[in-house]
Amino acid sequence: MKYQDTMEQADQKLQKALGFLKQFRLPASPVNYSVVYEYVSNSNAELCTELDADIKAGRTIDSFLIESLYNRHILIADTSQGALVKDINAVVNATNRHASKAQKDTSNYITMLDEGLLLLDKSDIQTSQQVIERLLNVTSSMKSAQKVLVNALKQAQKRTEQLQQRIDEVEESRKLDQLTGLFDRNVMNTTVDMWLQSDINKIAAIAINLDHFKQFNDNYGVTVGNVILSKVAQKVKSYVSGSGLPIRTGGEEFLILIPETSKQAAKEVAEKVRLGVEKLQFINAKSKEKLPKITVSLGVTEYTETLGLEGTIQRANSALRMAKATGRNRVFVD
Secondary structure, eight states, X not given: OOOOXXXXXXXXXXXXXXXXXXXXXOOOOHHHHHHHHHHHHTOOHHHHHHHHHHHHXXXXXXXXXXXXXXXXXXXXXXXXXXXXXXXXXHHHHHHHHHHHHHHHHHHHHHHHHHHHHHHOOTTOHHHHHHHHHHHHHHHHHHXXXXXXXXXXXXXXXXHHHHHHHHHHHHHXXXXXXXXXXXXXXXXXXXXXXXXXXXXXXXXXXXXXXXXXXXXXXXXXXXXXHHHHHHHHHHHHHHTTTTTSEEEXXXXXXXXXXXXXXXXXXXXXXXXXXXXXXXXXOOBOTTTOOBOOOOOEEEEEEEOOTTTHHHHHHHHHHHHHHHHHHTTSSSEEEO
């Protein structure tokens, strides 16, 4: 991020940023402050639009949401755009050099052809032969120059395709939660809209939450906790790969949306997820200590047009809370 604010402008933005953090009871961590400063500066259009939408929708503005914004709109941009721009500029500059030389060679060639044609004379065979030989040599040189240009353009095209692939990968990575590899809320909203437009109205929702995870983090540290989150997320994803949409919606909170699926069928999926996570075994890489068993509680419901997507998620979370209240490590169907 680059700013060219005066001291007065910077101070005003500082006060706005601190006010925002206080309003939403966010700690003034470097990540939180970076995102909020970008937001109050209105210097990142995509970030501002998304955060405005989150606030308008009444979503919980917590450190997880802010971190996801940071990963998608600041971190990836900072680490990837500079290198991509540099490579793209190199390809453009090289192509321009070759094109400029080809234009110059072509212009010279046309001039020589015009001059040669004027010198051709049936009555002066010797001079005409010399002109023809010269034109043949020039044509041969022009042919060689064109081969160089063609090869250069082929290389440029190949490099451009590689750069496009990198751009696509960056864009794709912005759709994923960086820790777990699950999709984010933006992808969720877009996908559900697409389903509804395709007349898919039956969508099952499964809310998932790790049991006693805060206590686990307190006992073993955030680093170990992040590894556990990632492993559990992959297990969750494995049961719906190709058929549903796995999303990370909070710190240790996940959501699965499955189109054309009833609540009863979703309950079976949820039970498989629960059992699969329960069977996972974790060992501390440093101490070789066997870590406590991780379990999840799950709430199942079904999308209705009346509730809409946000209402459906809230109902799935209500079912999840019932699963927690009735003993954890279980599935509750709304």
